[in-house]
Amino acid sequence: MSENIIEMTDVYKSFDGKPVHRGINLFVRRGEIVTVLGESGVGKSVLLKEVNGLVKPDSGKVMVLGEDTAQMDEKQLVRIRKETGMLFQGSALFDSLTVEENIAYPLVENSDLSPEEIKKAVTQNLELVDLPGIEEKYPGELSGGMKKRVALARAIATRPKILLYDEPTTGLDPPNIKRIAKLIKSMRDRLSITGVVITHDIGTAYEVSDRVAFLYEGEIVFTGTVPEARESNISTFRNFLDSKM
Numbered sequence: 001m002s003e004n005i006i007e008m009t010d011v012y013k014s015f016d017g018k019p020v021h022r023g024i025n026l027f028v029r030r031g032e033i034v035t036v037l038g039e040s041g042v043g044k045s046v047l048l049k050e051v052n053g054l055v056k057p058d059s060g061k062v063m064v065l066g067e068d069t070a071q072m073d074e075k076q077l078v079r080i081r082k083e084t085g086m087l088f089q090g091s092a093l094f095d096s097l098t099v100e101e102n103i104a105y106p107l108v109e110n111s112d113l114s115p116e117e118i119k120k121a122v123t124q125n126l127e128l129v130d131l132p133g134i135e136e137k138y139p140g141e142l143s144g145g146m147k148k149r150v151a152l153a154r155a156i157a158t159r160p161k162i163l164l165y166d167e168p169t170t171g172l173d174p175p176n177i178k179r180i181a182k183l184i185k186s187m188r189d190r191l192s193i194t195g196v197v198i199t200h201d202i203g204t205a206y207e208v209s210d211r212v213a214f215l216y217e218g219e220i221v222f223t224g225t226v227p228e229a230r231e232s233n234i235s236t237f238r239n240f241l242d243s244k245m
Contacts, residue, residue, distance in 0.1 A: 004063070005030040005162060005194050006051060011060035013046060020046055021057065022218030030161075033188055033195040035205040037240065038215035044198040045089075047215070048164045051196065052084045053077040065161065082110055085160035085193075089167040091151040093139040099126070100135035103154045110158055125153040128190070129183060145176030152183060156191060163187060165197040169204050181207040202244045206230075214240065 004027045011024035020043040028034045038044050049055035050062050053069040062070045064080055072080065093102050103122045107113055113121065126132055129149040139147055148168065155163060165184060169177040181204050187193045199205055205212055205226075212229040214222040214237045222229070222237045232238060 003030045004028065005065060006196065007061070007063040008047075008050070009061045009063070011050060011057045011062060013043070013050065013055065013057045019218055021050075024060070024215075024218070024220055026213055026220050026223065028162075028194060028196055029210075030194055031188065031192060032210040033184065033197060033208050034211050034213060035197040035199060035209040036213045036215055036220075037200065037202070037205055039240065040200065042215050043218065044215055045166055048086070048166055048196065048198055051162075051164060052081055052086060082158060083160050084162045084164065085155035085158065086164045087148070087152055087155045087166065087168055089170055091139075091147040093147060093151055093154075095139050097138075098135065099131075099137050099139070099142075099150050102139070102150060103157055106154060106157045121157060122153075125157055126150075128156065128186070129153045130179070143176075145172050145179065148172065148176070148180060149183065152180075152187075156187060156193065159191065159193075161194060163193045163195050165195060165199075167199055168197065169199065169201050177201070177204060178207075180204075184208045200244065202241060216240075 006028040008024050008026045011021050013021040036044050036047060046055055050057055051064055053072060057070050061068050065083060069080055100122050103125055104118050107118045107121060129152050131149050168180050184195055185208055188195055197208060209226055211223060211225055213220050216236045222232055222234050
């Protein structure tokens with residue numbers, strides 16, 4: 001647990017002259033789940049995109065698996081992205097493809113598996129997210145919670161070392177929120193996938209996290225365990241927690 005699989009150092013980013021990150025410093029150890037909390041619009045999703053190279057910081061280092069993604073070109077980033085899955089806020093399933101085809105897509109694109117092996121992998125991944133037997137359904141036939149779980153099955157298809165969760169429980173009812181939280185922990189415990197979760201949902205953060213970070217005005221102003229978060233006396237963090245509870 002001592003090895004940092006992600007390390008962001010003095011990361012600055014602006015869009016159209018508006019600062020979003022003002023010196024982000026954050027590390028994630030191999031095998032842990034870190035949740036980044038913060039109000040909407042503070043740059044939480046930008047942080048995830050900096051990790052997988054979709055957004056380049058203006059300055060600073062973003063070390064992922066020992067390599068600085070900020071210095072990589074698109075060809076080099078392909079290698080890192082194969083090891084970094086992402087669960088998008090809106091699930092981002094292909095509506096014209098079946099569940100099986102959606103989950104198979106990254107395997108078809110990024111593996112040498114045979115069609116039979118891919119079909120078996122799809123079945124296994126659906127079982128991992130507690131949705132066996134829905135291979136032939138289309139996204140339009142699924143509830144919001146089911147779509148999120150299918151998207152998770154697709155995100156883990158290539159067995160990435162890191163999984164980035166962008167607001168994984170947004171729009172879900174309480175039973176599905178609990179189900180997704182359980183699955184986030186299961187991905188770590190069963191598949192050894194390190195997790196970075198972006199959310200404003202305090203309950204989910206407390207449920208899944210080894211450590212919690214708080215992003216405020218472009219900086220990480222708190223990082224600590226869940227018990228440390230509960231007891232924090234940092235005023236900006238305390239006000240955020242109190243407003244969400």
